[in-house]
Structures are given as C-alpha cells and as structure tokens.
Amino acid sequence: MRLLPWEYAVRNLGRSPTRLALSMAGGALVVLLVLSAGAFVRGMEQSLRVSGSEQNVMLLGRGSEESVERSEINPAAGDLAFANVDGIKTRAGVPYVSPEVHMMTELHEQRDGRPLGVALRGVTGAAFLVHGQARVTEGRAPEPGRDEFIAGRMAHTRMGVPADRLAVGKTLFFDGRPWTVVGKFEAPGTVMEAEVWCPLRDLQIAAKRDNLSCVVLTLAPGAELADVELFATLRSDLELTAMRETDYYSTLLAFFRPVRAMVWATALLIAVGGLFGGLNTMYAAFASRVRELGALQAMGFTRGAVVVSLVQESVLSTTAGALVAAAAGVLLLDGLAVRFSMGAFGLVVDGAVLATGLLAGAALGVVGALPPAWRSLRMPITEALKAS
Secondary structure (H helix, E strand, O other), X not given: OOOOOHHHHHHHHOOOHHHHHHHHHHHHHHHHHHHHHHHHHHXXXXXXXXXXXXXXXXXXXXXXXXXXXXXXXXOOHHHHHHHHOOOEOEEOOEEOEEEEEEEEEEEXXXXXXXXXXXXXXXXXXXXXXXXXXXXXXXXXXXXXXXXEEEEEOOHHHHHOOOHXXXXXXXXXXXXXXXXXXXXXXXXXXXXXXXXXXXXXXXXXXXXXOOXXXXXXXXXXXXOOHHHHHHHHHHOHHHOXXXXXXXXXXXXXXXXXXXXXXXXXXXXXXXXXHHHXXXXXXXXXXXXXXXXXXXXXXXXXXXXXXXXXXXXXXXXXXXXXXXXXXXXXXXXXXXXXXXXXXXXXXXXXXXXXXXXXXXXXXXXXXXXXXXXXXHHHHOOOHHHHHHOO
C-alpha cells in the first residue's frame, strides 16, 4: 500500500488554525486529567511506601493491625520489649524505642473557634531516632510540660489552613488551653509530614489516657522480626502483635485500593466525554474535505492510505496538546499537596505518569480519527468529486 507523504499530514494541520487549536485543547485537557489521576495515585502510593522502614517494628494492640489510632497497649510495653528482646538498636546507651500515641482529633485557631481536623502524635525524643526521615527544619523540638507543638511541613494542608497559620510562634487551642508551635519538621515523602507532634506525656494528660497507641522500635543489623514476635507471644498478658512498619503501611495501601480505582474510573469517564467532543470536531473537519479525499483516491491512493494520513493529522494535533499538558503537569501538579483521610501527600509526576499521559494523548488521536475518517471515505469516488 502506497502511503501519502508525511509532509502532507503536517501541512494540513495549518489549513485550519481554529480546528488545530480545538484539537490541541481537547487533547491537552484529557491528558491533564489523566496526569492528575496518575499523579494522585502515584503520590499516595509513594507516601505510604516511604513512610515505613524495613528495620522498624511496630507493637500494636491485638486486632488493631489496620489502624494505629484504634490500638491501645500497656504504657510499659516499650520498656519491657527493650528488656526482653535482643537486637534492639541503641546509640550512646539510648534505645531506639519510641512509645507513641496517635490521634485524629481537633484543634482550634482560637478558644471556641472553628475546629481544625489534625493527625496528632505524642512522642518522646526517641521518635527522631526511630523515624530517621524526620528532622527539625525550623525552631526546635517541643519540651514536655510546656504545651508545645511541632508541625509537619504539610500539616497545614491536612488542616485546611494557610501555611503561615502554623508558623513558629503561632498558637493553637487544644483541651481548652493554648499550645504554641515551636518548630517545623520534614519527613520527605511520608505521611508524617502531615502530622502535628507534641510531647507524649502532655498529650496523654490532655486526652485523659494512660495507654499508648503503639511502640515503634528499630532492630540492629542481624536482628530478626521473629525475636519481637516471640516476645509478643510470650507476654500474652499485654495482648500485643508485632509487625514490620513497612507491612503496616502496605496494609493501608491495600485499604485505599478502592479510592485509587475510583480516581482512575473518574478520569476514564471524563476522558470518554472528551473523546466524544473530539469526534464531533473530527466529523465536521473531515466532512468538509470529502472532495479532497475523493481526489486522493482518484490519484491512486487507497482508502487505507488516506485513513492513515488522517490519523497522522489527528495524532499530531492531540500529541501536541499532550506535550503542552505534560509541561503544565510538571510545573503545576508535581509536588502539589493534597488532603486525604490519612493526612496529606504531594502529587508525583514522574516518568511513568508522563508516559501514561502521552500515550493517552496518542490513543485519543487514533480513536478520535478512525470513525469520522472511515465515514467520510464511504462515499463513492464519483460522488465525492462532485461534493461541494
């Protein structure tokens, strides 16, 4: 089959600037939507995968393996674990054992002001040893007994307030009294960045609870998870379960699988709507070129060759729109913080997401061109040459 020259399809793009602009805009919108969905899913996956460490083990209340907020364990569990489990990492005699309280609660901008949902974590100084990703970037760590907070880099996104509302020196109300933000911290790519941390004992007093949510401990090289599991089994009175921190966040990732499916389904439905809009544009464009298409067939080009040329035109225009959308996605979407039930995370526009968007743009050009092209070529050559 003799094909039409590639230059023919390229030159035809400039014959109708309006049609070209509409095709590019339609392709760009669809691709930008696909990029948004992909960046959302990718960002959620990475934040949950990066949040845990292979060397960290969590001690949770039995039956609470899927939600640390629901877990309740004995406050002595951390000390008992360190005393009975060999292979827990230490530094200068300080054990990597972090007793923690996790709460989804409300803070207030002022006394009796509007509530702000927040992921609050009560910690000791050992938290910065166990969670090596976390480091103070501004101010200082909170001190016990002084009603102080330290806010994660994306905590304001989770709370739905401007970033300066959690600036160092600002005040938030919790348990009917003011708490001061004394520092900011980051934990790149993890859900911890959307949390607010405070001293463990202060949070226990404010929340009127004596127990813990979990104990996170770090194993030294060569130590095994089985050692911690054995401790949890032997101390049946504590009702503990031991699991790797990475396994806990993998469980959460599986829990949010329906959310990811819903995001992709929404993107697909809107993309189909964009496809139908593109079909209308293509039908109008190709119908006005019936005589031209008939002349090409009279010159010896087969219908298949003409269809290929029309598809080339469509793919070129939608791919150009896809490239514009890809540039916009990298500039506007990559790193954009969004909220979800676990806290907040940044959208991720990486190579895989960009490839998915560009392929969607090319596929849109092919699928959008084939039906109108074939319909325009169904007319006999003699009638096509007489068309106005």
